[in-house]
Amino acid sequence: MSYSTFNRKRFDSLKEPMFFGENVNVARYDQQKHPIFEKLIEKQLSFFWRPEEVDLSTDRKDFQKLEQHEQHIFLSNLKYQTLLDSIQGRSPNVALLPIVSLPELETWIETWSFSETIHSRSYTHIIRNIVNDPSVIFDDITVNAEITKRADSVSKWYDDLIELVNLYNTLGLGTHLVPGKGEVTVSMPILKRALYLTLVSVNVLEAIRFYVSFACSFSFAERTLMEGNAKIIRLIARDEALHLSGTQHIINLMNSGKDDPEMADIAQACEKEVYQIFMEAAEQEKEWASYLFKDGTMIGLNAEILSQYVEYITNIRMQAIGLDPVFPTKQNPIPWINAWLVSDNVQVAPQEAEISSYLVGQIDNDLDDSDFDDFDL
Amino acid sequence: MKTQSSTTSKLLHRVLLNGEEIIVSEDEPLLTQLERAGIQIEYQCREGFCSSCSLKLLRGNVAYPVEPMAWVQSGYLLACCAIVKSDIEIAFFVE
Numbered sequence: 422m423s424y425s426t427f428n429r430k431r432f433d434s435l436k437e438p439m440f441f442g443e444n445v446n447v448a449r450y451d452q453q454k455h456p457i458f459e460k461l462i463e464k465q466l467s468f469f470w471r472p473e474e475v476d477l478s479t480d481r482k483d484f485q486k487l488e489q490h491e492q493h494i495f496l497s498n499l500k501y502q503t504l505l506d507s508i509q510g511r512s513p514n515v516a517l518l519p520i521v522s523l524p525e526l527e528t529w530i531e532t533w534s535f536s537e538t539i540h541s542r543s544y545t546h547i548i549r550n551i552v553n554d555p556s557v558i559f560d561d562i563t564v565n566a567e568i569t570k571r572a573d574s575v576s577k578w579y580d581d582l583i584e585l586v587n588l589y590n591t592l593g594l595g596t597h598l599v600p601g602k603g604e605v606t607v608s609m610p611i612l613k614r615a616l617y618l619t620l621v622s623v624n625v626l627e628a629i630r631f632y633v634s635f636a637c638s639f640s641f642a643e644r645t646l647m648e649g650n651a652k653i654i655r656l657i658a659r660d661e662a663l664h665l666s667g668t669q670h671i672i673n674l675m676n677s678g679k680d681d682p683e684m685a686d687i688a689q690a691c692e693k694e695v696y697q698i699f700m701e702a703a704e705q706e707k708e709w710a711s712y713l714f715k716d717g718t719m720i721g722l723n724a725e726i727l728s729q730y731v732e733y734i735t736n737i738r739m740q741a742i743g744l745d746p747v748f749p750t751k752q753n754p755i756p757w758i759n760a761w762l763v764s765d766n767v768q769v770a771p772q773e774a775e776i777s778s779y780l781v782g783q784i785d786n787d788l789d790d791s792d793f794d795d796f797d798l
Numbered sequence: 799m800k801t802q803s804s805t806t807s808k809l810l811h812r813v814l815l816n817g818e819e820i821i822v823s824e825d826e827p828l829l830t831q832l833e834r835a836g837i838q839i840e841y842q843c844r845e846g847f848c849s850s851c852s853l854k855l856l857r858g859n860v861a862y863p864v865e866p867m868a869w870v871q872s873g874y875l876l877a878c879c880a881i882v883k884s885d886i887e888i889a890f891f892v893e
Contacts, residue, residue, distance in 0.1 A: 457867065662842050662847065666848060666867060737850060737852075743871055763844055764848075
């Protein structure tokens with residue numbers, strides 16, 4: 422079947438599955454098969470923010486004062502986050518829009534992906550503020566071995582799905598001879614399996630891979646350094662928490678078989694691979710922590726503590742989609758991070774926020790009599 | 799004449815967690831009451847969408863004044879928005 426941007430068939434979209442049913446035709450939100458996606462859209466829209474609203478002028482000075490190994494930690498995390506959001510700013514659209522069958526889910530995917538483009542724009546805003554030539558940072562993303570290793574494991578699931586869906590939309594189901602690849606079989610179970618594993622990998626990306634960077638950013642801010650950056654990261658973390666809720670819903674709906682009974686069988690059949698995706702990502706993030714701290718640690722953070730946190734957060738995320746936690750770490754080794762991750766006091770205007778460098782009504786006790794010399798009543 | 803203007807509920811319940819017992823009321827969500835008792839619970843959004851504060855509900859009942867956005871697995875509760883409605887037993891992770 423080929424994709425149609427306006428499907429002329431008459432059908433009841435409330436009876437369609439989330440994916441691989443009819444292409445969506447009318448974008449209507451008065452009725453929903455899964456109202457959760459409408460709620461996610463509303464929430465995401467209420468979260469809208471612009472990077473330029475966050476003042477980073479102090480961060481520039483802070484960055485110049487950082488030790489060299491701390492600059493390495495800061496910049497490496499920025500590069501990794503830039504990579505992750507470059508992928509997330511386009512891939513949900515490219516991979517999922519051609520196969521989605523519910524209007525509310527279609528719009529959630531677009532809203533979700535759009536918010537990732539805001540994150541990408543915020544990295545440009547941060548990088549422009551701290552270095553004179555942003556190209557030095559951006560150009561390294563495609564050549565740095567530590568980053569590209571991660572790019573491969575994040576993008577391969579999307580790329581496999583996109584390739585299969587392209588074949589499905591041009592040639593249909595069956596076995597096709599693909600130049601350079603040989604025979605490729607496209608069947609509904611194969612497509613659904615590729616979709617399910619992609620969603621798991623996206624869930625891992627948004628729910629685990631970002632968190633090492635978050636921890637480092639907040640650790641700087643705990644020392645009142647790079648606070649503008651931390652403010653942006655808090656906004657990003659709030660968005661990511663919503664996105665992971667979206668993927669958890671899609672995955673749990675699939676697992677339950679309520680949306681598409683065949684999807685529940687597929688989910689069960691690839692359970693082993695799902696565990697592998699989670700464990701591989703956790704191992705990679707632990708390696709990443711070692712790379713970050715290769716030249717020195719930060720106050721309150723080192724590779725070992727961060728690795729424990731990766732294990733802990735992986736356990737939490739696994740449990741959220743009905744998997745058994747696999748790691749021994751059952752307590753958060755950096756509980757202070759939650760006060761930074763909490764969404765309810767994320768605000769953009771500096772006078773409203775709890776940024777320690779913006780304190781109103783402070784008392785300066787460092788005065789002597791000469792300070793009152795030009796003071797007349 | 800009665801001068802007491804308190805509208806707080808008198809309903810108290812026992813929460814059993816790792817062998818420790820905490821008394822909670824129906825006035826506030828479980829998370830804030832556990833924190834006040836000095837128990838560290840994972841959280842992020844504190845408004846029911848991120849599922850970080852999901853805890854295993856081994857026994858008893860909880861209710862949600864507003865349905866949370868997060869998917870709540872069967873046999874689990876969301877501490878940030880769950881109101882305890884009976885004596886309950888909870889755990890951090892499935893053992």
